[in-house]
Each structure stands twice: as C-alpha cells, then as structure tokens.
Amino acid sequence: MTQTVIYRTNTVYQEPVTLVASKNIRATIMPGPLEFARAVPIQLHVQGAVRMTLGVERHRTTDGQFLVISYIRDPNAGPVEKGAFTGYPRRVDAALATAQVAALILLSHPGLIAEKVFDGVVSDPQNVTFHPEGPLTISTPHMLDPVELSASVQERLALVDTFDETKQSRFRLSSRWFLRGHEAKKPVDRFLYWFIALEVYPAEGRTKVVSAVRNLLVATVYPDVSPGLLSERLSIGRIHGIRSRIVHEGLSHVDLPLDPEFHQALDKLGAISAVCLRVLAGLSPGDDLDRWVRA
Secondary structure, eight states: EEEEEEEEOOOOSSSSSEEEEOEEEEHHHHSSOOOOEEEEEEEEEEETTEEEEEEEEEEOOOOEEEEEEEEEEEEEOOOOOOSSEEETTHHHHHHHHHHHHHHHHHHHHSSSSSEEEEEEEBBBHHHOOOSSOOOOOOOOOOOOHHHHHHHHHHHHHHHTSSSHHHHHHHHHHHHHHHHHHHHHSHHHHHHHHHHHHHOOOOSSTTSSSSHHHHHHHHHHTTTTTTTTHHHHHHTTHHHHHHHHHHHOOOOOOGGGGGGGHHHHHHHHHHHHHHHHHHHTTTTTOOOOTTHHHHH
C-alpha cells in the first residue's frame, strides 16, 4: 500500500530528481503531467436499497513539476505504540514521515514547494486499494422535489441577507469552518474545524466555548434540561479536553475503529456545531442532538 503526497513545485528540472530513497519512503521531483489513480466509494440507490461499491478515479495533472513523496507500508500491520487514545496504526507512520520530508524541504528551501495536489493512497491496475481516513457513511437519498428544493434554498438565503453586518459576517465565517469540517478526510482535522466553528459562534471569540454552547442550547433548544445535565449528556467538557490534547499535545491521528470514545465525541461535536449554526441562521435547530439529550 502506497501513501502518496504530491506537491506542485517551483523547479525547472528536465529529468526526475530523487531526493530521498529508503526502504519505506521516497521523494522525487518529477516533470508533469503526472497520471495516477485512487479508489473511491460509490453509493448506489437501487429499488429503495442502498449499497456501496468501489470505483477507480483517475487523475492527470497539468504540465509543470511536482514533488512526489511516497510511503510504502504494510496494510496488515497492527498498532505500533500507545498514543493519546489507543494504539496507533501504521497510517500515522506514513502521515508523519511524509510531513517530515516535506517540511524539511520547505524549511531548507523556502518557495520550492507550492500547493498540494494530492494526499492519499494511490492504486494501480494490479492493486486497487481503498483505505479511508475515517469511517464511511451511507445515507438515504434525498427525494425532494426540485422546485421545492430551489425555493427552500432561496428562502434561507433571503433570510440570511436580512442579518446585520456583524451577524452575517459571523454566520459566514462559522459556515466556512463548519464546511471545512464536513469536507475534511482526517478525523482530527474534522474535529478541529468543527470546534473552530463553535469558537466563532456561539463563543464569538471571547466567551469560553463550553459555557457558550451550553447556554445557547439551554436557551434555544432544551429549556427543560438543566445546564449540568445537558453538558454531561453532550460531553461538552470532554470535547473541549480532546481539543486541548490535539492542540497542546500534537495529536495528529486517531484510529476510529479502535477508539470509540473519540468517534462518539466527534459525532457529538458535528451535531452540536450544526445545531448552533442553524440557531444562528434562524432555522429550526432540528433533532440532531435528541439521541443523546433525550436518552
């Protein structure tokens, strides 16, 4: 299994230049265009049933020059050490090793590395490998009438346009971080982005996040639940503690199947950030949190 990171570079070499070549890791500057493939999940909806299959997504870069850092690892390797939560899998070796090489190049030669082009497991015709960063989610299809869907989106945009400048700015900024969390592949990145969304609102960059979230949810969604019980059932303090460990102890990867505690905290954080953002937007808060609060 080959974990690969590709960066566009500001170089002018006519032939490949090997920078690192060891047992596990290689780093080479190569002229483009480059072609590579990755396995992706495809969700199919057939006769009311949902099933998942794999497809191969092919990529081709433009011309230019690229730094390709590859880490070859054993997909069957088990945990290697105890991390902040549970035994880390070999994935963390790949992520940290490729980051180390890229950082050393950038620190030693500022400006050589430009934007990232790809980060993931590459596949070839003889070895189609799918190894996602986090768990897969299978969702039921949304069968909304197109006219109703369009009207709904326009109605909500019109509502946000009535906000004063401060409130609209806060909603846009919190939305950006919320979406970054939704789009992130790495669970730890997703956790941080969703937490930042809460720092924007309801904490507004000043109030402590734990108390701000608790007070908002009690005031607008769960007035019949005591603040202490709400915090306990949503693990708000625990979520803040995980955020601190990520920031202050440098936690970069968590193996979700081996760490249900982190997985549940991530689930709760995503739901909390969505509900708070709906409240800010003047929408119905929904029932995302009921499975924990009303349990």
